[in-house]
Amino acid sequence: MDAFRSHRGRLAVLDRANVDTDQIIPKQFLKSIARTGFGRHLFSDWRYLPDGKPNPDFPLNAERFKGASILVARNNFGCGSSREHAVWAIQQDGYRAVIAPWQQRGATRVPAFADIFRNNASKNALLTIELSEPEVEEIVQMVDRYAGLEATVDLDRQRVTLHLPEEMAFHFEIDAAVKERLIHGLDDIGLTLKQEGAISAFETRHNPQLP
């Protein structure tokens, strides 16, 4: 897995809550046996017209978001079916991080990201950043005001900085174990292989005892 320490890139806004994985990567693209080539199908049903041309009404097709690598979305992003392809599609279309707000609904805190999506993201080095609603609203407004606005995501310092004439920064919380893994680029296999010495020693000792 690639490591994630810090990333600077353009922000793009998808101003919609509850974006589900069926929208992120529609089912007709799930039949591939490879883990590549999903990027151009990201948000396919919204992104393209029936004739295959880009839909001019879909926000992420806007010129001002071209080349963006940090996606700003609304609450409960990635809900729906558990498909890892959703994370791959977002990454393969050029995004390194997604920012979304958690939300308080009565006594319930609705996380910014659906659980399975968030977990899949952490195992693929796509950084998911949870901020409060007012913070995300502020970012959305700034992106609106300054076309081509860039931000730096600093995982080490847990900070998102908007590169405005006067810099604006937001602190975010992240699970310590997830942070550690992202910074060192360790997925589950990588984490296991950190114990390679012990595994080899065990195999050397254990295998001769087997008939």
Next chain:
Amino acid sequence: MGLTPGTPLTELKLDVVFIGSCTNARIEDLRAASRIFKGRKVAPGVRVLVVPGSQHVRRQAEDERLHEIFVAAGCEWRQSGCSMCLGMNPDQLTSGQRCASTSNRNFEGRQGKGGRTHLVSPEMAAAAAIAGHFVDIRTWNRN
């Protein structure tokens, strides 16, 4: 979804009824649906897919001869699989079609781009297939 506020569900006509998915096409679901279909016919113009939740369920249903009831009513008795739960195969709604589905997900476009999905129980699905529109199974006349 093509809905107008205040429209009773019973006025919504259906194009497709999907009785399937791993969550709601177990043997007891098929038994429940078959009790509704028994001795009745699917309304004209409604396509009904009955897709067992697994091959095991399919065999069990055939042992109980439930498939004969479905076929006699005018349903398609299909091999087990995901089918119209997500439409990875050609089992998809076309744009604007309205579907009563026993699957458990009604995300936009999931059953086919532009399709309109309503989630119902197997009994509600079967009764709707016969009526050609939604019904309330609690008050529907079973006799």
